Every structure is written in structure tokens, then in C-alpha cells.
Amino acid sequence: MSEQELDERKKKILHAIIKNYMETGEPVGSRTISKYTDLNLSSATIRNEMADLEELGYILQPHTSAGRIPSDKGYRFYVDHLIEQKDREVSEMKEFVIEHTEKMERVLKQMAKLLANNTNYASIITAPQVHANKVKFLQLSNVDSSHILAVVVLEGNIVKNKIIDVEEPIDNEQMLKLNILLNTNLTGLSIDQINLGTIAVLKEKAGIHSNIISDVLDAVAEAISEDEDLEIYTSGATNILKYPELSDSGRVSELLTEFEEKNQLVSLVTDRFSEEENTGIQVYIGNEAPIQTMKDCSIVTATYELGEGVKGTIGIIGPKRMDYENVMDNLKTLKAQLDGIWKKPKS
Amino acid sequence: MSEQELDERKKKILHAIIKNYMETGEPVGSRTISKYTDLNLSSATIRNEMADLEELGYILQPHTSAGRIPSDKGYRFYVDHLIEQKDREVSEMKEFVIEHTEKMERVLKQMAKLLANNTNYASIITAPQVHANKVKFLQLSNVDSSHILAVVVLEGNIVKNKIIDVEEPIDNEQMLKLNILLNTNLTGLSIDQINLGTIAVLKEKAGIHSNIISDVLDAVAEAISEDEDLEIYTSGATNILKYPELSDSGRVSELLTEFEEKNQLVSLVTDRFSEEENTGIQVYIGNEAPIQTMKDCSIVTATYELGEGVKGTIGIIGPKRMDYENVMDNLKTLKAQLDGIWKKPKS
DNA sequence: GTTAGCACTCGTTTTAAAAGAGTGCTAATT
DNA sequence: AATTAGCACTCTTTTAAAACGAGTGCTAAC
Numbered sequence: 001m002s003e004q005e006l007d008e009r010k011k012k013i014l015h016a017i018i019k020n021y022m023e024t025g026e027p028v029g030s031r032t033i034s035k036y037t038d039l040n041l042s043s044a045t046i047r048n049e050m051a052d053l054e055e056l057g058y059i060l061q062p063h064t065s066a067g068r069i070p071s072d073k074g075y076r077f078y079v080d081h082l083i084e085q086k087d088r089e090v091s092e093m094k095e096f097v098i099e100h101t102e103k104m105e106r107v108l109k110q111m112a113k114l115l116a117n118n119t120n121y122a123s124i125i126t127a128p129q130v131h132a133n134k135v136k137f138l139q140l141s142n143v144d145s146s147h148i149l150a151v152v153v154l155e156g157n158i159v160k161n162k163i164i165d166v167e168e169p170i171d172n173e174q175m176l177k178l179n180i181l182l183n184t185n186l187t188g189l190s191i192d193q194i195n196l197g198t199i200a201v202l203k204e205k206a207g208i209h210s211n212i213i214s215d216v217l218d219a220v221a222e223a224i225s226e227d228e229d230l231e232i233y234t235s236g237a238t239n240i241l242k243y244p245e246l247s248d249s250g251r252v253s254e255l256l257t258e259f260e261e262k263n264q265l266v267s268l269v270t271d272r273f274s275e276e277e278n279t280g281i282q283v284y285i286g287n288e289a290p291i292q293t294m295k296d297c298s299i300v301t302a303t304y305e306l307g308e309g310v311k312g313t314i315g316i317i318g319p320k321r322m323d324y325e326n327v328m329d330n331l332k333t334l335k336a337q338l339d340g341i342w343k344k345p346k347s
Numbered sequence: 348m349s350e351q352e353l354d355e356r357k358k359k360i361l362h363a364i365i366k367n368y369m370e371t372g373e374p375v376g377s378r379t380i381s382k383y384t385d386l387n388l389s390s391a392t393i394r395n396e397m398a399d400l401e402e403l404g405y406i407l408q409p410h411t412s413a414g415r416i417p418s419d420k421g422y423r424f425y426v427d428h429l430i431e432q433k434d435r436e437v438s439e440m441k442e443f444v445i446e447h448t449e450k451m452e453r454v455l456k457q458m459a460k461l462l463a464n465n466t467n468y469a470s471i472i473t474a475p476q477v478h479a480n481k482v483k484f485l486q487l488s489n490v491d492s493s494h495i496l497a498v499v500v501l502e503g504n505i506v507k508n509k510i511i512d513v514e515e516p517i518d519n520e521q522m523l524k525l526n527i528l529l530n531t532n533l534t535g536l537s538i539d540q541i542n543l544g545t546i547a548v549l550k551e552k553a554g555i556h557s558n559i560i561s562d563v564l565d566a567v568a569e570a571i572s573e574d575e576d577l578e579i580y581t582s583g584a585t586n587i588l589k590y591p592e593l594s595d596s597g598r599v600s601e602l603l604t605e606f607e608e609k610n611q612l613v614s615l616v617t618d619r620f621s622e623e624e625n626t627g628i629q630v631y632i633g634n635e636a637p638i639q640t641m642k643d644c645s646i647v648t649a650t651y652e653l654g655e656g657v658k659g660t661i662g663i664i665g666p667k668r669m670d671y672e673n674v675m676d677n678l679k680t681l682k683a684q685l686d687g688i689w690k691k692p693k694s
Numbered sequence: 695g696t697t698a699g700c701a702c703t704c705g706t707t708t709t710a711a712a713a714g715a716g717t718g719c720t721a722a723t724t
Numbered sequence: 725a726a727t728t729a730g731c732a733c734t735c736t737t738t739t740a741a742a743a744c745g746a747g748t749g750c751t752a753a754c
Contacts, residue, residue: 029716042728047717065716065734137490143483143500151498153490157510161498238603241596249588256585256603376747389697394748412703412747697754706744713738723728 005056011082012037013049014058018070018078022321025244027067072286075298075320079283083325104128104158108233111314111334116236118330121318122259126269127231128304128312134190138182145169181205230269232262243319246296254293264291268301269313280335281328286320298322302331304338314338352403358429359384360396361405365417365425369668372591374414419633419667422645426630426671451475451505456580458661458681463583465677468665469606473616474578475651475659481537485529492516528552577616579609590666593643601640611638615648616660627682628675633667645669649678651685661685 006014016037020028030046050068053059058074061067070078108125115123137153148164170178185202186194237259240246246255258264267290284290284299291299294317301315314334316327353361363384367375377393397415400406405421408414417425455472462470484500495511517525532549533541584606587593593602605611614637631637631646638646641664648662661681663674 027716031716043716044718044728044730045726048727051718061717063735064718066736067716137488137496139486139488139496141484141486141498143504147504149484149486149498149500149506151488151496151508153496153510157490157494159496159508159510161506161508163500163504163506235607238600238607241600241603247596249594253585253588256588260582260585374747378747390747391697391699391749392695395696398749408748410704411749412745413705414747695754697752699750699752701748701750703746703748705746708743709741711738711740713736715734715736717732717734719730719732721728721730724726 006058006077009039010049010053012039013046014053014070014074014077015082017050017053017059017068018074018082018321021069022323025319025321027062027069029067032067070321072288072320075285075324079285079324083328105231105233109235111338112233112235115314115316115330115334116239119316119318119323119327120236120239120242121316121322121327122234122237122239124232124234124265124268124301124313124315124317126233126313128306128310129230134188135186135194138179138186140170140175140179140182142169142172142175178206230266232265232269234259234262234265240297240318243321245321246319251296255297258291258293264293267291268299268315279328279332281331283324283328296320298324300324300327300331302335304335306339312338353405353424356386357396357400359386360393361400361417361421361424362429364397364400364406364415365421365429365668368416369670372666372668374409374416376414379414417668419635422632422667422671423635426632430672430675452578452580456582458685459580459582462661462663462677462681463586466663466665466670466674467583467586467589468663468669468674469584469586470582471612471615471648471660471662471664472580473660474580475653475657476577481535482533482541485526485533487517487522487526487529489516489519489522525553577613579612579616581606581609581612587644587665590668592668593666598643602644605638605640611640614638615646615662626675626679628678630671630675643667645671647671647674647678649682651682653686659685 013033016033017028020032020036030043030050033046033050034041034043050059053074054061054068057071058077059068060071062069104127108127112123112125115125134155135152136155136157139151141149141151143149143163146166146169148166148170150162150164152160154160181202185198185205189198237256240255241252246252279302281300281302284301286298287295289295289297289299296319297317298320299315299317300322301313303311303313305311314331316322316331318327360380363380364375367379367383377390377397380393380397381388381390397406400421401408401415404418405424406415407418409416451474455474459470459472462472481502482499483502483504486498488496488498490496490510493513493516495513495517497509497511499507501507528549532545532552536545584603587602588599593599626649628647628649631648633645634642636642636644636646643666644664645667646662646664647669648660650658650660652658661678663669663678665674
């Protein structure tokens, strides 16, 4: 059906229109296509085909006597069927050098910048979510007479810490016991598995000091689950100023604010329903995006995975006429490099 | 001299011009002033005075037959002599509620946002610099067979940590000794005081394991001095789009990029030569700012102090016609609240 | 010293005309 | 039956000219 909706020639013309519009950002006319393609058809013929394509909803006219621009449906068709699957070796672009020892935060910021520079669009990247990640090591220490330091190490060597106020210090022997208690009971549990019930049991076992210990355990739990507030790094937001269709002063303000606030961007990261099975890459065109203010944009995201259900997202936001091919390539490469990068060597 | 340069009437007129220009952003003409002030002078007289003010460099004409706008010198005079020192009680504006227990980073981000919202300009805020801060507590632990966790607590309970790769684990006894060694030798030292010499001595003392210990010590030093890269938080960068004189597409792009990169903003924070003695507030007007791209902006900064030489900076960046009075008030209030807020109760 | 009056300047707004790009349709061509 | 040349028509963009208007500087009168 939709297979037959467009014959080969129409596809070629549509392709040509989209390609051309991507480059110029201007509506493209029949004469341009007539010369641009190797179809050797007169502009009149192209005009007829274009009329058909418009009727079918793949392209539209900003106004009478202007050329055509791709509609959302047109872009969608392009992304789904027209992009050549070059399947070029993933590492064609220069490899990003990732120092394993670097702080994750720094690496991600760097990646975002790289992606933005490479594509000339805005980029977004989130730290891996550690919900399913497990506690590996845990330690309390006396810092001074009124503060205890709690440190938690998760699989993947993510470290969390918290300073706890206490009225009186815990003596070293108690502290040692407490540490053993905590480690034996919590090690190997994922964050989801540590619930209030577990904590209650622990408090029970701790016996004396249970008032102090109560604080301590609460603090530990808090420290562990603290990264609910998902860090989002962006870069190259100002790139959107390069695309006239996005930079009329009304839009631009909304968009840039969106990037600054980052509130809504979360929805990009959590929304994974439409994830394409094979590539792990999702494309939102115009209104398909879960963010209303970005209805004039396209968004391409990829999910990288560190194994064990620990996932993060990288993405690109740009005008609808973005260079999907290049963007998807870039994301694929980066995804490949990120996948599993922080996975501990063997542990 | 400069005392006598402007008589009372000229001051009044200059004040009126600046006030009016601040509100409207449009060049202001003689007739406007004639009505706006209580001087009861005709526009002709005002014109004469304005000609004088222009000759003296306090105001200028965008083009013949336009009204006058304040020059940098004019703004400077306004800020130095014309603002009424209301000296209103600092806490007139609603108190910011600061939870002492909150993570510092979160508080600062919140502050930046608040400041931006209150003023409608862009805000900038830096975490306190801890150069002069002292090491309070320090601990190494075995996380697993190939990783050691190093945790350092500084005065003010700032916690740094680092995971160190090792070939073979250190046994518990050794670890205990090492911890004692580190704590006895480093506690109480400021970061500036821990130099390579100190480290060399430590390595010496450590004796056996010195190859592993070497790694460990390097890592500790690195962890401690890691915050060289001064975090800068900004908010409300998009506010500059509200001021036409800044938002012609060339400027706006440069400015916003500046905010995104944050590279040059550092100079705002480190440049403290011109700090005003009494208020601790600095005002850069136009070219006075250390950042070239912001030559059409004014910048107001305040330095807050947590005691013991630990300082941070808060600031506002906006158009030259910014509401200096309001901005300075806001900064004063915030500074007052920030001063010493994280100072440990007694320790 | 102040002010009314007026000619003059220069940016902005308005209006009209011309240019240009592209279409849709018809009739001729292959 | 598909393609194409030709042409009238539409609608935006560009250009040019005119009118407007805000504000000044100067002169002469108060």
C-alpha cells in the first residue's frame, strides 16, 4: 500500500526536494529539480508530479507561487525510506579519545560539545541512570566530633557521599561494627531493592544507638537515591541561531529558555516507547517530539547502555531540515564508543 | 574639580536623562526632560544644558536630530554620585530560605535562578574557592581487589573522592597505617601548602609499597586540587533577548555563546582589583568589563565570603541601562545571606 | 539667563511601483 | 498517453520616492 503510494520517480523527486531544501532552507521550485536530478524531465512534468506529491501530503507550499517544502510526513518518509543505509564503518569519523580515568561528568560535557561542534546543532546528553545498579561498598567514618561521613560506591565505581550531623560521635568499635553490618546487608542490592522495609530491618539489627543509626541509615538511603534528579548536559544551544526558520525572536527565546531550564528535556530521555529495535536510534520530527515548544524542530536520540540496565541518552536537536544522515551517523559512532565504556574491567 | 564640573542643575538633568533612558531605552529629548523634571525650564534651556553635558562627555547623540543617551562616563557618574544611598534595611526583599543541609551546588543554582528572575538580567554565581581551605580528614579504603577509594574532607565539609586503580590490594593492616600516616601528615594543611615536596617526604616515610603508595598520593593530591576548574553557574542568559540594544542577531549570538562556554566569565571572578572597599560591590560599565564581547553590557558583581579566605562571587550582567539600584540592592541582600552560611557551626 | 520660533537634519514610516520566482493550465509535441 | 513549451496569473521581495516626525541648533526677543 504505502509501498505503492509513491512510484520510483516520485520518490526521486521527493528526495531531491528534501535534499535541496536541507541545503538552502528555501522553498524549492520545479525548475530547480528539473536541473538538479538526472531524470531529464522538464519543469512542467516536475510540476505535475509535485502537485501529486502535495496532494498526498509529502510536501507543501508556503504560499501560492512559492516552491515546495517538505511536510512532516515528507521528512518521515525520507528518514524511513530514502536515506541510503551506507552502513559505513562506524569509526569513520575521528575517534573520540576517552580517558577511562576521567570523571564521568567531564567526559559527558566534552562529548556534548563535540557532538554540537560536529553537527552544528544543539546537543544533549544524560549521565547513565543507575536505578538497577548495585551497591558495591559502603563506609562510615568519623570526620570530627559532630560529623560522620558516609560514602557509598556503586557498581561502575560511581561514588556518592554525604556528611551527617550527629550529636555525639560513635566510638571506633561501634563504627566498625556498624560498617560491617551495613556492608553485609546492603552490598549487592540494587537501589530499587533497598526500600524502607530493608532499612527498618537494619535499624532493628543495629540495636543500641538506633536513634543515631536511624539518621545514618536515612542519610545513606538518601545519598544512594539522590541521583533521581538526572543530570542533563547540553551544548551548542546557540547553534539554533544559525537557522533562520528557528530564530525569529519569539521562537528563539522559548527554545533557548528550554535549554537553559532543562525541565522538559527530561521527557526526551524518559520517553522510549518508539525506540527503533535495530539501531537504537529514535527520530522525532516536528510534532512527534514530546516537547511542545520544539514542534518546529527535529530531535534525534540514541540510547547508550553500560550493561546491567544502566542507560543514558545522547541526542541532537535542530531544525526539521537537519542533516539526518550525518546526525544519525554521529550518534551511532558515539553510542558505540559510549556503550559499556565505564563497565569495570572485570571487578 | 570634578566636584565643580557639574552644577546642581546639570546633575539633575543628567539624572533625569539617565532615569528616562533606563525606562524606555530610547534616546531622550529636551522636551521630555522639560516636562519630566520639576525644574520648570523650557526645552530650549534644557537643550543648552544638554549641549554642555554632551561637550563634557556625559551624554551623546546617536545621530544628529536624535535625543541623547548616557555615555559610559554618564553611567559611571550616575553610579558613583547620583544613586540615592537608600541604605534601606538589607532584608527588605523576601528572605531567601537556605537550607543548610542542602548540597551547595543546588543552593547556588537556585540562587542564580532567583537573582535572574528578580532582576530580569542574566546572573552568574561561583562556588566558593577553597584554595586556602584546609584538609580535615582523609581516608583510603579497599573497594574491591583492584580499586582503592580515596576520600578527602576539607574544612567546611567539602568532600572530594577518587577511585584509584591498583594492581594488587593493600592488606588491611597496611591500609590502617597508611591512613594514619596520611592523616597525621596532611590534616590541617591548606591545599596551597601541599606541594610536591610534601608528597615526596610522605612517599619516603611510606617505605614499602612506595610504588602503590606513589599512585595513591598522586591521586590524593589530584583529588584535592581538582577544583581548580572553578564551577560557574549562570541563569537567565536568555533575559538579554529582552533588551533590543543587545539582541541584534550578531551580538546576541556572541553573548549567549559566552554564557554557554563560561570560559571568559572566569575573568570576572578573578579580577578583583577595583573592588570597592566599603560595600564589596563592583560595577563594570561597558568597556570597563574585562570581557570584550560584553562591551555593550554592564556587569555588577559582589564577593561573598565564608570566612578564612574562602570567597565566591555573585553577579549580574545586563544592558548598560540596567537598574543599578535594584541590582545592587539584590546583590547586597544575597551577599549578606551567603556570607558565612556554610561556615561550620563550631567544629 | 531664559524662551519662543523656525529652519534644518536625519532616521523612520508609508506608499507605490517594479521585479522575480514559481505556479497552473492549455495546447502543441513526441 | 506522457511530456513539454508557452503564457497568464499570483504573491512575495526589492527598490524608490515621498511624507512624516522627532529633535536639534541658532537667532532674536523677553
